[in-house]
């Protein structure tokens with residue numbers, strides 16, 4: 036219940052927020068934040084099964100190029116192109132997932148890193164299709180949504196992308212939440228705890244892991260596609276190794292145990308450097324300090340801090356009442 | 358290809374192998390002693406290159422003293438990191454991994470702040486060429502092969518003939534047993550981190566004399582280092598050497614025949630395939 | 644019911660299981676004993692598909708299941724427990740068992756995500772069934788306890804409950820009494836007896852000789868991966884090969 040109310044409240048805030056923002060730059064920061072929230076949360080879905088994927092960067096690259104090229108080469112509508120890009124990425128994840136998911140722990144993480152590196156190399160190499168290292172430019176924005184008399188969203192202003200990203204984020208979070216609360220989420224958590232037991236009582240562990248992987252990557256593909264149409268340019272190494280590492284850090288700093296963790300992590304660590312721009316010079320150190328503090332004092336991440344805080348407040352209230 | 362071209366690309370491959378082996382040895386040491394994949398190893402390596410750069414450009418050192426000082430300094434950074442960041446999480450590889458990932462961002466940002474993002478470079482004092490049987494060999498590559506394999510031999514002797522080295526071997530084989538035998542795991546871990554980081558610094562010092570250096574150079578080194586230890590088998594020194602030779606030769610020789618990109622692709626694909634069919638690596642055992 | 648023909652597994656040069664022939668009949672409890680390292684666990688792993696045999700066949704109810712994945716073998720009705728890790732530690736007891744009901748929920752990978760009207764009812768049925776199993780195993784007072792905080796003995800019993808939830812036709816128990824105190828041992832033996840009364844077929848690995856001898860209809864002894872004896876408890880106890888194997892292996896067996 037608290038969860039529901041908080042989410043509704045935050046959503047309403049986010050709907051009205053752009054009207055209070057002083058310039059397009061802040062709108063941009065929020066768009067990126069919302070992208071990062073989808074990325075961390077979808078990465079967490081994969082990690083529910085106990086496997087840490089580092090393929091998100093590669094999957095975003097595939098999504099971005101697929102969507103951009105479908106629109107630019109085949110003249111597809113941007114909307115279809117983005118959806119197809121997401122599905123294509125899910126397919127790629129499914130096909131690579133079956134062999135990859137046979138590996139456990141660090142081995143899995145490593146092959147996913149190498150997979151991403153291969154995606155970068157292939158996009159650089161395949162010039163006739165992708166334009167090579169130089170990347171592609173002038174990727175068109177999504178087609179306008181016009182409902183005569185009501186609204187006209189033409190994606191000429193950043194605000195329109197803001198609402199699009201907000202829609203994507205809410206839709207993704209709802210789907211991810213539903214999956215986690217469904218029997219699938221339950222099974223994935225079981226697999227994470229005792230893989231061999233889950234398999235021996237009849238759960239197709241590889242199948243479920245691949246399902247989680249390919250669903251998580253679907254969202255990465257959609258975000259990649261969104262990004263390419265939003266920024267209107269894309270390079271093979273836009274989403275390289277460090278991009279993925281950042282997502283992973285946002286997720287872990289936020290806390291992997293609860294659904295809100297990665298959201299919190301992505302939000303704080305994307306927004307923090309921007310709102311303290313005065314301190315930009317010292318940002319790396321603030322960032323480092325936050326990381327170190329979380330590593331040493333908050334094994335459950337920022338989300339753990341919040342739940343502790345709430346418990347503490349409740350305790351105080353109870354003492355007062357008593 | 359004529360004789361000279363073949364010999365040169367082979368030497369090139371061997372030089373790259375030397376670098377890869379030095380990087381991979383550090384990863385392997387830390388992995389087998391401390392049980393973590395130290396993925397900020399690439400950043401340590403990058404710090405090594407910057408230390409050499411500043412010692413040469415700002416402190417007026419010449420290359421060899423700069424390399425030695427940087428190596429010792431980076432080794433000490435390793436000891437510091439072990440004490441402060443890794444020791445508290447011993448026996449908790451998941452959190453150690455998080456620590457290691459965070460260190461990537463922390464170290465990289467610090468260097469970015471101090472040194473800026475522009476690539477820098479310094480030149481090797483090992484100029485000139487050597488003629489062997491009419492084949493032209495560049496000193497600056499040959500020296501890497503010599504130093505790389507020289508350090509390998511030293512490391513081998515260290516492990517074989519010192520008490521600490523034997524303790525390392527014992528820990529890598531059996532952690533609990535080693536603690537029971539009264540081996541000081543804290544000390545041995547610190548030594549492992551020192552050696553691992555120092556070796557990375559040597560590799561980076563030489564790389565800086567061939568190519569330019571930048572705050573993001575670490576990820577390449579990390580990829581190659583991990584690729585090498587996987588190829589060879591995790592936690593095995595012989596494996597690191599074999600993996601390093603194979604990958605170094607692929608990366609040194611293939612680009613001369615095809616393109617750099619293809620060489621990169623072949624390398625990664627080979628590793629993914631090997632992992633899928635032989636997760637324990639070429640040299641590792643089941 | 645279960646028929647094993649010439650089953651062998653080599654680990655490098657080590658012959659962990661060597662040319663084993665065995666038949667388990669429906670409704671019986673069949674003991675598999677041998678000193679530590681004899682290859683008993685490996686034998687279980689071969690049957691339920693954790694590892695593939697080097698040679699030999701495994702036939703269950705007339706069907707060849709050699710080399711099938713564990714989850715497929717489970718679907719056929721063979722469920723095994725492990726020497727360790729038989730529980731989902733972060734789940735409560737009821738969550739453990741209801742997850743283990745997976746096969747009987749009728750919820751497949753794709754149905755699991757769709758909240759059909761029927762799925763609510765199915766979920767409810769699962770909980771009821773889980774509670775029945777917990778009661779049968781004598782854990783009802785721990786229904787909502789976190790599995791991790793159970794005593795060692797109760798963890799092992801929960802492991803058996805998890806296996807039962809998958810509705811085995813053949814239940815394979817790997818040292819179910821390991822590390823239990825006397826009281827827990829007798830509780831577990833009673834549970835096993837109740838299961839036999841329900842008509843379950845059991846293949847049992849156990850080091851507790853008294854329990855094995857009193858429970859089992861027939862006993863199969865292996866050492867260094869090879870069969871050294873087979874027969875009813877009295878015959879096996881007298882077999883000189885068996886006595887030699889156990890004396891040779893020392894007290895830890």
Ligand SMILES: Nc1ncnc2c1ncn2[C@@H]1O[C@H](COP(=O)(O)OP(=O)(O)O)[C@@H](O)[C@H]1O
Pocket residue numbers: 643654657659677678679680681682683684685686
């Ligand atoms: N995955 C494996 N790889 C290599 N050797 C193994 C493996 N599993 C078991 N072994 C070896 O096979 C032999 C039999 O082990 P196991 O079946 O566990 O014995 P038991 O359960 O009878 O005590 C032992 O020598 C053990 O070391």
Ligand SMILES: [Mg+2]
Pocket residue numbers: 683684685726
């Ligand atoms: Mg055993």
